[in-house]
Amino acid sequence: MLGNFQQSHLRIELKADENVIRESLLKTSKLRQWLFPVSFSSGLPEKLHEGLVFTTWMGFIPVHHEVKVASENCLCLLLSQGIDGYHEWCWGDGWVQSRLEGISLLPLNLGQTLNLLKFRQFVTGRDRV
Numbered sequence: 001m002l003g004n005f006q007q008s009h010l011r012i013e014l015k016a017d018e019n020v021i022r023e024s025l026l027k028t029s030k031l032r033q034w035l036f037p038v039s040f041s042s043g044l045p046e047k048l049h050e051g052l053v054f055t056t057w058m059g060f061i062p063v064h065h066e067v068k069v070a071s072e073n074c075l076c077l078l079l080s081q082g083i084d085g086y087h088e089w090c091w092g093d094g095w096v097q098s099r100l101e102g103i104s105l106l107p108l109n110l111g112q113t114l115n116l117l118k119f120r121q122f123v124t125g126r127d128r129v
Helices: 018-026 028-034 108-123
Strands: 004-013 053-058 061-070 074-081 084-092 095-104
Touching (some): 004 108, 018 084, 028 108
Antiparallel strands (some): 004 095, 074 084
């Protein structure tokens, strides 16, 4: 894999309860909404579960995901192709934490920061449908 090893650990507070956060991270219909314009492989189930394998595309760059953990308060994804590493989400009432580590040519910290800001907007109801 070409690129640099990068790591980013971010935690934000948001005005949303644990159930809204969980639903927004584990339900594929919600992920598609707040992660737009990232596109997802077809045929995904309604909810992410352990062992699920899927691909997303950031423009023309594919990122392969394997769900290692999908629990009440944690989601951990093993990443390959465009990013070789992992992405872990943990959450509770009023907070979410994202830890991303990997080798990539993509600017992971910038992307993670922008995604957390989009996520905050979504779960606080401004962009949620």
